[in-house]
Amino acid sequence: MIKLYGSPASRGFRNMWALEELGLPYEIVRVIPKNGDNKTPEYLALNPAGKIPTLVDGDVTMSESLAINLYIGQTYGQGKLWPAGDDAHAKIIQWTVWAGNELEPITYGMLADKMFTAPQDRKPETLVALGERLKPRMELLTIYLDRHKNLMGDAFTLADLQVACVLDYAGRGDFSIAPWPKVHAWHEACHARPAYKKITDLRAAFVQANP
Numbered sequence: 001m002i003k004l005y006g007s008p009a010s011r012g013f014r015n016m017w018a019l020e021e022l023g024l025p026y027e028i029v030r031v032i033p034k035n036g037d038n039k040t041p042e043y044l045a046l047n048p049a050g051k052i053p054t055l056v057d058g059d060v061t062m063s064e065s066l067a068i069n070l071y072i073g074q075t076y077g078q079g080k081l082w083p084a085g086d087d088a089h090a091k092i093i094q095w096t097v098w099a100g101n102e103l104e105p106i107t108y109g110m111l112a113d114k115m116f117t118a119p120q121d122r123k124p125e126t127l128v129a130l131g132e133r134l135k136p137r138m139e140l141l142t143i144y145l146d147r148h149k150n151l152m153g154d155a156f157t158l159a160d161l162q163v164a165c166v167l168d169y170a171g172r173g174d175f176s177i178a179p180w181p182k183v184h185a186w187h188e189a190c191h192a193r194p195a196y197k198k199i200t201d202l203r204a205a206f207v208q209a210n211p
């Protein structure tokens with residue numbers, strides 16, 4: 001059975017979402033950084049970076065949450081999250097690289113400012129500057145979502161999942177995407193998916209048990 005090391009309160013959320021979308025059985029092996037679980041020799045043997053998540057599927061060990069999702073999509077998502085065709089696969093990689101390079105540094109910066117920066121050290125201009133950088137990305141998404149319901153056409157694919165989960169962090173930093181109605185409607189539709197809701201509930205229960 002697939003093992004996912006991490007927690008639903010980490011970037012492992014996005015892998016659990018993909019696994020749930022495909023209805024795959026998997027085991028979550030709790031690795032909680034604040035307990036030092038990610039620095040044990042056993043864990044470092046799986047992921048020398050000492051970060052979560054890590055996926056183990058038989059002989060395959062993968063790190064980097066967005067790359068883990070490419071593995072899950074390519075291996076198990078044919079015709080579902082992973083549409084047929086080399087061009088479609090390249091487009092999923094395009095959106096994945098975009099999510100990791102163009103979006104996450106900004107949205108994670110927003111989340112980190114709210115969650116990890118002590119209130120007395122926060123500077124309002126930090127979130128304002130990140131918001132200014134995010135706006136052109138929202139315009140870009142609007143161009144694609146003006147054409148279709150989802151990023152690669154009308155069907156929901158891994159491209160949508162990869163971008164939507166990274167965009168989530170903007171909301172955690174209080175950035176509203178409401179001024180971009182197409183993006184907002186698409187993001188809400190992603191959030192309404194049963195697989196997303198299931199992991200959101202799991203995360204809430206995890207956070208309550210591990211404040």
Ligand SMILES: N[C@@H](CCC(=O)N[C@@H](CS)C(=O)NCC(=O)O)C(=O)O
Nearest residue numbers: 010011033050051052053064065066
């Ligand atoms: N780019 C990596 C980032 C992994 C990462 O930084 N994970 C955080 C939790 S979301 C972590 O392991 N933090 C603990 C640490 O860095 O010690 C990925 O997407 O998997």
